[in-house]
Structure formats: C-alpha cells, structure tokens
Amino acid sequence: MSPTDASQFPPFGVTVDLVVLTVRDHTLNALTIRRGEPPFQGQWALPGGFVRPDEGLEAAAARELAEETGLDQLPVHLEQLATFGDPGRDPRMRVVSVAYLVLAPDLPAPRPGGDAAGARWSPAAELADGSRLAFDHTRILEEGVERARAKIEYSSLAAAFCPEEFTVGELRRVYEAVWGVALDPRNFHRKVTGTPDFLVPTGGTTTRQGGRPAQLFRRGSAEKLNPPMLRPEP
Amino acid sequence: MSPTDASQFPPFGVTVDLVVLTVRDHTLNALTIRRGEPPFQGQWALPGGFVRPDEGLEAAAARELAEETGLDQLPVHLEQLATFGDPGRDPRMRVVSVAYLVLAPDLPAPRPGGDAAGARWSPAAELADGSRLAFDHTRILEEGVERARAKIEYSSLAAAFCPEEFTVGELRRVYEAVWGVALDPRNFHRKVTGTPDFLVPTGGTTTRQGGRPAQLFRRGSAEKLNPPMLRPEP
C-alpha cells in the first residue's frame, strides 16, 4: 500500500523550536534570536533548527538551546510542548516542527551562536502582540506561555524560574509575573509552606529583596501541588 | 549553515498515530488494528499512517481514523497528544510520529479498512500490560490514557465518551471507568449539576440503566470544570 511503503514515503523536514521563558523585572520574558539566514532573514524568531538524522527530538532541543543561546548545562526544565506541521508554514518546503518549552531562572544575557545573528529576552506580552515573529512562531510562543501558566497551578514548576535557593517572596513574584496578577503574600506563604515536601528550608536567610530577612528554600520532592494554587480571575 | 540549508535537510518520514479511547462495559477500551503489512505484520498496533505531502497533521489524523476504522463523521473529540521520534523506533527508517488522542462514545464494532487486517476494542489495561503492541505504541497508549485521566478532572471532556444525551449516572460511570475507582453517586450528582453551564437538561428522561427514571442532559457550554473534579487516591 502506497502510504506505508517506505521506499516512497513523502519526505519531510523535521525541526525543533524552543519557547524559552524566564522571569525578569517582574515580567515573563521569552528568548528570541535574530535570523542570520533566509527565510525571514533579519527577523526575530524562536531558537531552533533541524533535527539530525540520528538524534532524538529532546536531544536536538537541548543541542539547539546550547548552540544558539549558550544556556548550556544549566538547571532548566525542558518538556515537549506540541508539534506544528501545517503545509506552508515554512516557505522552503514541508517542515514539521516539534516545539519544546524551556523554563529557566533569570540568566545573564544570552550569547548568540550558531545561525543566530543576535539573541535577546523580550517580554512575552510584547512578542505575542506587536512584533511579528518568523514562521508561525507567535502561535507557538502563545501556546508555550499558556502551558507555563497552566502548569504552575498544579505543579512545583514555578521553582524552575528561581535560582537553586530562593525565598517564598521570590517564588510568589514568579507566579505574579507569569499570571500577571497580584497575590496576597500571607495566603501565598501559608499555601506553599503548608504543602508537605514542596519547599525544603536550607537554614539560610537573605535580604537581597530588601526588608526583613527571608528564609531560603530549595525545591522539595513534591512535583504536584494538590490542591492546586488557584489563579485569580480578574 | 548546513543544518538549515533546505537543499540538504535530512529527510524524515512523518506519521500520525491514534489513541482512540471509549468506555465499554464499565472499562476504558482502546482501539487497535492488526497490521496487514510489514513491519510487525500480524501484530496489533495503534491505527495510523503516513502524512501526505499537502495535508495538515490533524487532517491526517482524521483521515486515518476514517480510513482504518470507519469511525467517520462522528461526534468525537480529537486533540494532539505528543510526538515520538526516537531514532530506531521504526525499523525501516527515521520516522517521527505525531500521536493524537481521540475520545469517542461507545460505538458499534469498528470496520477495518485501509491497511488494517482487523480492528477491535480492548481494555486499555490489558493493552498496556500483557500484549506487545508494534513500534513504541504501548508507550503512546499509556500517555494517551494518562492524558484522558488527567483531563477529565478539570474539563467537560468526559462527556465526549457519552452519547449526545446522557444521564448523570452514565457520566459518573465514565469517570469510574477511566479512573478505575468508585465515586459517590450523591456527591457526584451535586457536583456536576451544581456547576453552572456544565450540563443542560433536555427535559426528557430515560430508564435505560434500570431503576428510577433519570433526567437526560446535554453537554453545556462550560469547557472547564472549576474547581476540578477530585480523583480519589487509593
């Protein structure tokens, strides 16, 4: 039967694209690179590239992250987001792109490499609205942001935006930035410190946010947050 | 740069695979087909096949569903599940498979077509344990089942397993089958009838489940269930 005859399968290009998110200045930011090659040369796009013939998809995502941004060997969260394969999404040929979501703590300025002529963080809201990203990357970005918003509700993933040791207030600011809302510091503190194995106190304190010294915590073993953190409606 | 040079991109095969779930006899069942062609000829596998050159991914999933099972033009839910692309997952060549999840009401016996030498429903638990499905389809099935289990918690998706008009008890049996637990009929009734726009009474009643006549409902406009239905632990 023709469609499953390996000798005449229709050839596709397969790429990975990365939605890399972090929290900077109380705002959810995403990483974009300036394309150094056509198509869309000079435009901003999500980092990504073709999967190599003997490379797994997640491995390709990790490689592209390292190559194009220098965000290598860092404690980041990486998960598959979704796959985009509409005919015509790449003007060159039929390309299916497997998008990955990366959550990273606030990092030094990205170092562009590989095919990228530039790399920068921008507020996710601006990227989704004004700027036109190359290909269908605006839509991919939106899905990544929505996934992150949904997932911090019921998992400990928000800590992936924090450094290894962090305070309850810093974790709260992550939720506030990702959701774009203000949360009650007292209720938030009760919630996260009251959930077993969610936070582990390291014993230290810090005043890097000003004010009274705050306890430092590490991520606990709990991966799920049950009952979930409730996202306010406004 | 070589990896993004379209003229020398590494060619991949791209397929869609379908995790088709339904509830039969108080049990979550999945659809499998017997492969009529190598590789894995004669073995059971998830329905699926190669994406055509000018066809969208979701369109390919819908086409394969119709071709291989005859479950066409039915009120089913179809969503992208995940993409599997490990090198070596297909012995013929490098193939990336985009898996889709289909939730369907209990249907007449599937009619095999296309490349399938047979098609049948089997309890999902048996497929995940004993039988060895072709390729990495056991893992794909497991992810589909887990997605369904998670998603009926906070969405109205469980109704996709029911006929257009259904009773509260029938909907409860869906949850019980998918989660493999027993739920309190009184608390369940309170929860689903108390959530605004979740269920719309049609006015009719039925006794097809025996006992006292039950009100018939249709799916309401609410797509999310907030607060979620809680899945018991044991």
Added chain:
DNA sequence: GCTGTTTATCGTCAGGCAGACGACTAAGAT
C-alpha cells in the same frame, strides 16, 4: 398487588481550605 432491588435525587453535617485582612518582626534608608 406486594416486596425486594436498583438507580436517581435531595438533605444534613463536619472538616479542610482559600480569601480578606490585622498584627508583629527585622532589616535598610533618611
């Protein structure tokens, strides 16, 4: 027709959790 069985539906009550918000603590800034 009467009785037991099955399923549906309504009600009650106690405990847990979240939202609103008061109060106190401990650092740096002026």
Added chain:
DNA sequence: ATCTTAGTCGTCTGCCTGACGATAAACAGC
C-alpha cells in the same frame, strides 16, 4: 529615631468536599 519595605504568624468567614441518611420511582418476581 523614624520611615519604608518585606516577611511571617493569626483569625475569621464562607465555600466545597466527603460521608452518609432518607426518599422517590422504576422493574422483577412471587
């Protein structure tokens, strides 16, 4: 010394859930 900023502990109230009693309306069998 006082102000400002952030962190932490408590209290109260209302909502939701889990456990479970009670009633209703069909059918099966005697």
